[in-house]
Amino acid sequence: MDTTSEVRVCWDANAYLAQCPSRTVLSAIADKWTCLLVDALSDGPMRFGELRRRLDGITQKSLTQTLRDMERDGMLTRTVYPTIPPKVSYELTDLGRSVTRLMAGIKVWAEQHADEIVAARHLYDARAGQEPLPVTTTPR
Amino acid sequence: MDTTSEVRVCWDANAYLAQCPSRTVLSAIADKWTCLLVDALSDGPMRFGELRRRLDGITQKSLTQTLRDMERDGMLTRTVYPTIPPKVSYELTDLGRSVTRLMAGIKVWAEQHADEIVAARHLYDARAGQEPLPVTTTPR
DNA sequence: CGGTATCCGCTGCGATACTG
DNA sequence: CAGTATCGCAGCGGATACCG
Numbered sequence: 001m002d003t004t005s006e007v008r009v010c011w012d013a014n015a016y017l018a019q020c021p022s023r024t025v026l027s028a029i030a031d032k033w034t035c036l037l038v039d040a041l042s043d044g045p046m047r048f049g050e051l052r053r054r055l056d057g058i059t060q061k062s063l064t065q066t067l068r069d070m071e072r073d074g075m076l077t078r079t080v081y082p083t084i085p086p087k088v089s090y091e092l093t094d095l096g097r098s099v100t101r102l103m104a105g106i107k108v109w110a111e112q113h114a115d116e117i118v119a120a121r122h123l124y125d126a127r128a129g130q131e132p133l134p135v136t137t138t139p140r
Numbered sequence: 141m142d143t144t145s146e147v148r149v150c151w152d153a154n155a156y157l158a159q160c161p162s163r164t165v166l167s168a169i170a171d172k173w174t175c176l177l178v179d180a181l182s183d184g185p186m187r188f189g190e191l192r193r194r195l196d197g198i199t200q201k202s203l204t205q206t207l208r209d210m211e212r213d214g215m216l217t218r219t220v221y222p223t224i225p226p227k228v229s230y231e232l233t234d235l236g237r238s239v240t241r242l243m244a245g246i247k248v249w250a251e252q253h254a255d256e257i258v259a260a261r262h263l264y265d266a267r268a269g270q271e272p273l274p275v276t277t278t279p280r
Numbered sequence: 281c282g283g284t285a286t287c288c289g290c291t292g293c294g295a296t297a298c299t300g
Numbered sequence: 301c302a303g304t305a306t307c308g309c310a311g312c313g314g315a316t317a318c319c320g
Contacts, residue, residue, distance in 0.1 A: 013250075013251035013252070013254050013255075014251065015176065015247050015250050015251055016176060016180075016194055016195060016196055017196050018196040018197030019196075020251075020254070021254040021255070021257075021258050022247075022250045022251040022254035023172075023197075023250075024254075024258075025250040025251075025253065025254045025257050025258075026172050026175065026176075026246070026247060026250040027172045028257075029246065029249075029250060030170050030171055030172045030174075030175050030246065031170055032155075032163075032166045032167045032170040034170075035166065035170050036155065036156060036166075040156075054156055055156060056156055056157050056158040056159075057157075057158030057163075071264070072260065072261055072264040072265075073257045073260055073261060074256065074257060074259075074260030074261075074263075074264075095253060095256060095257070095260075098249070098253070099249055102242065102245045102246055102249060105242045105245070106166070106169065106170065106242055106246070107155050107166060109169075109238070109239055109242060110153075110155055110162045110163075110165040110166040110169060111153035111154065111155055111160075111162040111165075112153070113165065113235060113238070114153050114160070114161040114162035114164075114165045115153075115161070116214065116235060117161075117165050117168075117213045117214060117235075118161050118164075118165075119214075120212065120213055120214030120235075121212055121213060121214075123214075124211070124212040124214075125212075
């Protein structure tokens with residue numbers, strides 16, 4: 001019989017393990033919008049409209065959703081000013097600020113290696129076009 | 141008439157811009173599986189099965205797809221040993237190795253702040269349950 | 281062992297319309 | 301201005317089956 005009915009769930013945090021909370025956290029922050037939002041807010045509070053204009057191509061829905069998720073995770077605070085028209089300001093918390101360097105690093109890496117990666121993709125796609133004959137040429 | 145039929149596409153890389161190649165690159169690397177794969181491979185080549193076991197919870201399909209995408213992007217090489225049974229080894233390229241520190245940083249951050257974020261989520265969700273509060277907070 | 285192929289349910293996301 | 305609500309589709313990821 002199992003005398004300890006409670007399952008042991010507190011290992012050391014290890015994002016390789018599917019059931020570890022850090023895996024969920026990793027899923028949450030490993031996202032392009034989260035990365036850009038953290039970076040955009042690293043210089044100080046910004047309003048909803050400012051963020052929407054800065055993150056070119058983001059839809060209102062995605063921006064709202066990502067901001068809500070980050071607020072829920074304690075990465076940023078949402079402050080509503082009951083003015084007319086309404087004004088909502090978003091600001092990183094200490095937790096959010098603690099990841100700004102990493103996010104900026106990811107963003108800069110993407111920018112610095114974009115050309116290299118685009119070239120690699122073209123090369124790969126070109127090779128795929130003239131690949132040696134597939135062994136099984138009989139789909140049915 | 142437009143004498144310059146070619147659109148100007150080479151600004152300075154800026155991931156905030158939807159049409160900038162770096163945005164696509166950011167989308168590609170800001171992914172939990174990519175992060176974990178880069179980290180797992182940072183110590184040297186690994187076989188498909190080793191990776192599958194290490195990245196707990198990943199499906200064969202997702203692993204194959206993510207590895208293919210990374211190979212296409214020039215982040216890693218895929219080597220097939222025509223033995224029986226087959227053996228396939230994956231190894232980071234210089235490009236892939238150049239991002240290992242950042243990826244490890246993201247992973248470690250997730251692990252170190254998991255508890256804090258889980259707590260924030262519970263707090264947020266608890267508030268949501270009992271927040272019929274009107275506009276009370278009035279930070280001028 | 282290391283894949284590929286196929287089906288398929290879920291949700292992520294865009295587009296649109298409406299509101300305090 | 302900063303949302304919420306709703307619809308509809310595409311794509312992702314899971315499950316399963318099969319192959320070299």
